[in-house]
Amino acid sequence: MSTLLTPDARAVLERLAIEVPSWAYGNSGTRFKVFGTPGTPRDPFEKISDAAQVHRHTGLAPAVALHIPWDLVDDFAALKAHAETEGVALGTINSNTFQDDDYKLGSLAHADDRIRRKAIDHHLACIDIMDLTGSRDLKIWLADGSNYPGQADLRDRQDRLQDSLQRIYERLGEEQRLVLEYKFFEPAFYHTDVPDWGTSYAQVSALGERALVCLDTGHHAPGTNIEFIVMQLLRLGKLGSFDFNSRFYADDDLIVGAADPFQLFRILVEVVRGGGLEADSPVAFMLDQCHNIEDKIPGQIRSVLNVQEMAARALLLDRDALGAAQAAGDVLSANGVFMDAFQTDVRPALAEWRESRGLPADPMAAYASSGYFERIAAERVGGTQASWGA
């Protein structure tokens, strides 16, 4: 047995859980074309079954995030029971205030009380669903913003947003939380009402303890030091969740760790440093990705494995040697210790460890040979295939 992973590191890896998004299993694309794939789910039940394959082969993805209304069903108790039969749980509920004509000029920050009320009510309905699904987190991402200077009163919009969030927060149960996601632009191109971690932090701090920040790794300007934000939010006790993905240009929603593995490593080093992988950590790890041209289930398997791999490397970091080099002001030694952990190939050790836990050494190969894809491609003929947004 490889000794690369210490007993402490194994204990942390044992509890690493990454929630997968239901929308990753539907067809998605850019605004130019959505390419269909055989076997695409036709309803939320089939999305859950697909998501369960990721957990089955990796042991890493025990919960599935839902999006309302894309995953609206008549009977959420039945959906929950279906998830349990498949060996997973229903996770975070994502609200949607970006696909209704009423929300052209905003939702929770809208100047028109009728529309703002409608957006608040949608979130209250999402909390009703959370009561049925047993979900802990309500995740809010807002498309609210403006396209032209002068179009909106920026300050009034912050005040209205706070009022709306208060009303939503008041409805949460004792065990439930609200996480507010920020994004620097898109679909609004001049200003966004929650553009950065500071605004999200200010908004959730005014709500209370069970309101936290959601950090989507694809929602920052190029060059942003994301691990610094991770450190700061952990330091402030306000990092609620991650939406993991990777990006080359804007909000690309590509496979986490694909564009910049070193950045993912640096983020996970700060997560470990800040206690984000401790047993009592409040941090939820989620994927927020789309698979436009690659196969979806293996795309998700690769994603959770990438997070596991970088977490393992982050756990290898020799903190004592690093601390000594930092204290001595030895710049190159400190950087060398850091890079040693990043450059270590943990894949053989992880494969061995997986097998010791009754999981396939190679989850990608195990899925490919399971026959699942061939079965859904044959069975799911007819009906409307789910797509990102429906």
Ligand code: AOS
């Ligand atoms: C949008 O850019 C955000 O990343 C949200 O997390 C969004 O709710 C998610 O992509 C599903 O639509």
Ligand code: ZN
């Ligand atoms: Zn996101």
Ligand code: ZN
């Ligand atoms: Zn996004």
